[in-house]
Amino acid sequence: MFTGSGTVLNIIAIVLGGAIGVALGGRFKENLKDLITQVLGCVTFISAADAISAYWNKDLVDQLPKGATMLVVVFSLLLGALIGNTMRIEDRLENFGTK
Structure with a gap:
């Protein structure tokens, strides 16, 4: 691999994902x-959380098995999604916004 290969x-x-979407x-x-948009957004959020996991409290991370902090996020x-769905929070916010 070369420098910048990830980019x-x-x-x-x-580009491929956009072409498939179109x-x-x-x-x-x-x-x-x-x-699909929500799932991809969640994956993006989890990836971002994983990228910053090195900055989390080292004592906590050291006490947990590898990857456990990511499971906490997931x-x-x-x-939160299940509770929000059950309470219909998004619907209520949308209704509040249209009043």
Whole structure:
């Protein structure tokens, strides 16, 4: 590999993903498009959290098995999404915004 290969790979992935989205996007229902966007956003958030995990409290990280801090982030997001969905928080915020 060469310096900057990650950036090149990222650019290629974005271009290919965009092309696939343009080619196939019209075939998906709106709710499926929203779901895919939310999943990809969550993956992006998790990747960002992993990138900054080196800055987390070293004592905590040392006491937990490798990767456990990432699982905390994943399960926190999952639990928050389930609670928010159950409480219909997004619907209520949208209704509040239209009043």
